[in-house]
Amino acid sequence: MSLVADGVSAGYRGRRVLTDASLTVEAGETVGLRGPSGSGKSTLVRVLALLHAPETGHVILDGERITGTRHRVPASVRTRIGVLFQSPRASADPRLTLEQLIAEPLLAVRHPRDLIAGRVAELADRAGLTADLLARRPHAVSDGQLQRACLARALVHRPRHLLCDEATTMLDASTQALVASVIIGEQRATGMGVLVVSHDPALLERWADRVEDLTTVTRSH
Template sequence: MFELRDVTAGYDRREPVVRGASLTIAPGEAVGLLGPSGCGKSTLAKVAALLHRPAAGQVVIDGEAVNGWRHAAPRGLRTAVGVVFQQPRLSADPRLRLREVIAEPLRAAGRSRADAADRALETAEAVGLTGELLGRRPHEVSDGQLQRACLARALVLRPRWLVCDEMTAMLDASTTAALVHVVEDYRREHGAGLLAVGHDRVLLDRWCDRTVEWSRIART
């Protein structure tokens, strides 16, 4: 079970962006979180991905309360959650080739260079990236190709939970469909739970088992 319990978070303790948000996701369940731009969805997504410490409340993953954030989180919890953000060009190191972008979590987890390269190639193929593209840097590929690499990076450690924060907002319809298909294939194979954050109700309703409106999980 993935639980957000009464989470309050922001970047100024006097004016939190998120107030008292609570949400539960069951193993293998896909939950859509629907809300307008600027409401705090992305901040909550960062908290769920263990990238931002909340001012109050708890994140509980598979029965274990999270006490550390970013690199201070226990490795078992860090690797349990994969995250894909809206803007791939802000979340990928421009100095790295795509194969290196994908392999980043493996190298951080202490995998050997050879093992990381093999797993990165396998995951790249699963998201539709060819070997030739893997040798390019972010500025040499399209937004859709780079987002495929960012999705592969999120999946390469085979997480039990996925957080997709407006993952398809900058993509065309065909690329959106392809990436959603990749996520669903992964979920079926691994039984992973999903939090899909967005403002497109039609997409979330089609993609997820249930869609929750922001106003129902957080105080204004």
């Protein structure tokens, strides 16, 4: 079980932001990824999440080379990777309550309905979301509360790999600690591989098993 970026170059509309990056996240390990702003960290995450097509190179998921992105990848493959985005505000549909937000990925793959409520309740409990918060819409909760709901959503499919793109940057220290502990707990239980993208060296030092620097990742190939 591993998530591998193999010689990935990517960009937007012909402007290349990432050149020849290679990175491996094995099951159960936590890899930190750092790099200056604009070095392509988020782009690498989007490529690994199968949301953005690389210009060259490819993603290898659990030994299988992935062709295509987004809807061209079967849902059962996409859901093996969980993603936690930097901005909870932007990554939550403003029309859904937090409960619907967490349940949505299960509904989307037609998970048996009677099992959904239990799974949502379990994750909400781990993320410290009360029933009152679950009934609210994003505009009525704080960034920290919303990111905890997004974390619950990212874990709802029991992904084998979790990508955190600066996911704790905007949060206060206690929420940061809660998010990290929920992820570590999940990792211990399921052997999930975790990629933590951050430009906070202290956070990566504490949390990650090893830290890669995007500038060396792109040169070492």
